[in-house]
Amino acid sequence: MSFAPSLVVSPNVELSPSSFGFLDSVRDGSQIPDSSRFFSRNRAANLMSKKQKWGNHSHSTELKYPILCEGGYGSVIAASMVANPAGEMAVSAEQKVYNVVMKQAALVKRQLRTAGELDVKPDIVLPGTLSLLNEAYDRCGEVCAEYAKTFYLGTMLMTPERQKAIWAIYVWCRRTDELVDGPNASHITPTALDRWEARLEELFQGRPFDMLDAALADTVTKFPVDIQPFKDMIEGMRMDLRKSRYKNFDELYLYCYYVAGTVGLMSVPIMGIAPDSQASTESVYNSALALGIANQLTNILRDVGEDARRGRIYLPQDELAQAGLSDEDIFAGRVTDKWRNFMKSQIKRARMFFDEAEKGVLELNKASRWPVWASLLLYRQILDEIEANDYNNFTKRAYVSKAKKILALPMAYARSLLGPS
Numbered sequence: 001m002s003f004a005p006s007l008v009v010s011p012n013v014e015l016s017p018s019s020f021g022f023l024d025s026v027r028d029g030s031q032i033p034d035s036s037r038f039f040s041r042n043r044a045a046n047l048m049s050k051k052q053k054w055g056n057h058s059h060s061t062e063l064k065y066p067i068l069c070e071g072g073y074g075s076v077i078a079a080s081m082v083a084n085p086a087g088e089m090a091v092s093a094e095q096k097v098y099n100v101v102m103k104q105a106a107l108v109k110r111q112l113r114t115a116g117e118l119d120v121k122p123d124i125v126l127p128g129t130l131s132l133l134n135e136a137y138d139r140c141g142e143v144c145a146e147y148a149k150t151f152y153l154g155t156m157l158m159t160p161e162r163q164k165a166i167w168a169i170y171v172w173c174r175r176t177d178e179l180v181d182g183p184n185a186s187h188i189t190p191t192a193l194d195r196w197e198a199r200l201e202e203l204f205q206g207r208p209f210d211m212l213d214a215a216l217a218d219t220v221t222k223f224p225v226d227i228q229p230f231k232d233m234i235e236g237m238r239m240d241l242r243k244s245r246y247k248n249f250d251e252l253y254l255y256c257y258y259v260a261g262t263v264g265l266m267s268v269p270i271m272g273i274a275p276d277s278q279a280s281t282e283s284v285y286n287s288a289l290a291l292g293i294a295n296q297l298t299n300i301l302r303d304v305g306e307d308a309r310r311g312r313i314y315l316p317q318d319e320l321a322q323a324g325l326s327d328e329d330i331f332a333g334r335v336t337d338k339w340r341n342f343m344k345s346q347i348k349r350a351r352m353f354f355d356e357a358e359k360g361v362l363e364l365n366k367a368s369r370w371p372v373w374a375s376l377l378l379y380r381q382i383l384d385e386i387e388a389n390d391y392n393n394f395t396k397r398a399y400v401s402k403a404k405k406i407l408a409l410p411m412a413y414a415r416s417l418l419g420p421s
């Protein structure tokens with residue numbers, strides 16, 4: 001397993017959890033923050049007013065994500081540099097992810113904004129390959145239609161090139177997920193994931209292993225898609241094999257990035273940014289990442305009971321403890337007031353990620369906005385359903401009724417008419 005290497009800044013420095021403004025001193029190297037400490041609400045508010053968007057502080061050591069801090073819920077700025085037990089400065093999950101976001105944004109910046117439309121490269125036609133390729137894309141479309149009906153419908157609104165590319169990406173993600181979640185999951189070893197990664201690298205170099213890989217191999221030659229989010233998704237699968245508990249939100253955030261935030265990053269180069277968008281590419285990527293995180297957090301909150309039955313608890317252990325809850329409470333599946341309060345704060349955080357995502361949808365190309373709005377509105381409603389079930393996510397599965405799903409489609413369409421301001 002290979003996390004991005006720790007950025008060792010300065011070992012053997014005194015930890016001072018009580019020092020106010022520690023991030024400022026970290027910047028000039030004089031002090032190391034305690035890994036568990038986050039800003040107070042006021043300090044967070046001050047910093048927020050200075051740095052409203054991720055895109056604006058590439059050299060900053062503080063980033064924002066909705067976090068539950070000691071004094072309750074509220075602070076949205078998290079220290080992005082944390083100390084490991086050896087007193088070394090390591091970058092937090094958020095900083096690692098942020099670095100990927102910046103890299104992806106830089107990669108597509110020019111291509112996406114040239115004439116507004118993507119300059120799609122023509123097919124390199126060898127006799128017979130074009131029809132094979134079309135067959136491969138058709139197969140991807142069928143898989144997408146079978147497993148993600150609403151999303152598939154949404155892709156029908158995109159240009160054929162974009163539609164096919166999204167299907168190819170979807171299929172690769174689904175196959176990756178199947179490795180650890182599918183019928184053969186119990187036989188999956190880290191070595192199998194290494195092989196899957198080697199195959200990914202081959203595919204990116206134009207040597208696909210099978211037909212479905214060939215569709216993605218073609219997609220990555222046509223759109224500015226980078227391999228990193230794909231590799232990171234495999235890393236998420238490794239994490240899932242290795243871990244069944246998450247110490248804190250930082251760990252959970254990294255997991256959510258690996259398994260879902262990556263999908264957001266893979267999708268932006270295909271969906272495209274509106275030609276009249278004034279937003280920075282980084283901020284659009286940030287929203288796409290936020291949507292992946294929001295979806296995954298929602299998924300986790302919906303599936304608490306199901307996961308517990310597999311011996312897994314994705315909820316941050318420190319926040320459970322702070323709420324006076326233990327693993328045993330979850331295994332017992334009792335809906336108490338402690339549980340309800342805990343769930344309320346978790347739902348609130350997931351909604352903050354959805355809010356962050358919404359800003360970016362407006363900046364996408366017109367044809368991409370509808371499917372994204374539809375999936376956002378539908379997935380966010382799962383949170384409402386958890387509330388409607390009185391927070392019993394142990395034995396009741398929160399789901400959005402067919403009627404509500406149908407209603408969401410025109411709502412999504414109406415929203416998609418709004419573009420960059």
Ligand SMILES: CC(C)=CCC/C(C)=C/CC/C(C)=C/CC/C(C)=C/COP(=O)(O)OP(=O)(O)O
Pocket residue numbers: 259260261263264265267268284285287288289291292295296299357358360361364372
């Ligand atoms: C917002 C902007 C600027 C762009 C959009 C970028 C996109 C498309 C982001 C979406 C990312 C995404 C779809 C992540 C997957 C998250 C997730 C939890 C999927 C759940 O998949 P399943 O496990 O099949 O779900 P169900 O269990 O609900 O069927």
